[in-house]
Amino acid sequence: SQTIHQWPATLVQPVGSPLSLECTVEGTSNPNLYWYRQAAGRGLQLLFYSIGIDQISSEVPQNLSASRPQDRQFILSSKKLLLSDSGFYLCAWSPPQLRGRDEQFFGPGTRLTVL
């Protein structure tokens, strides 16, 4: 069966510090991968999505970036965090052969607080 992991689970970082959040998927190959953010009191905002290694698209221009160094690994990074980067970050995957026709499976999330 497939599983998705995210770490760390919680993170408190000062403004201006770097960020690296990691997401890995097990039990599937060539998944579509997604990064979402939930700010307090707001819905899900799609940040990045990827259909393969080195195939990443950004939805929202910001100081965040994403990389996919391996097929089932998706990393969210920032060189300098802003207060507005605080939120709950969710990674998700979906099967590659059913694009747009199947659900996305979500990880447990990372709670990021920028002080």
Add this chain to the structure above:
Amino acid sequence: AQSVTQLGSHVSVSEGALVLLRCNYSSSVPPYLFWYVQYPNQGLQLLLKYTSAATLVKGINGFEAEFKKSETSFHLTKPSAHMSDAAEYFCAASILTDSWGKLQFGAGTQVVVTP
């Protein structure tokens, strides 16, 4: 552009009462539709999905939803609310014209269950 609208950001129901959460989509082509549930500080979990088969879809935890093309709706119901149903619920629609498998999420509805 496709959009998903959830009517009511907060819903309060009594334990044992009907739960009704409303979702409408705007799309020229009926999309695939999903309902997710999110408990505090957790990822999203799929409740049910509509993929152009039966219009009445049954999901987990006693929830069901009915797809109505004429009303462009996919409302979620549960006959009798339990305290454990307190959570946030998201409706989502697939963007079938998008080859990258993105989902369009509604803003979410927070459900509170009172004794």
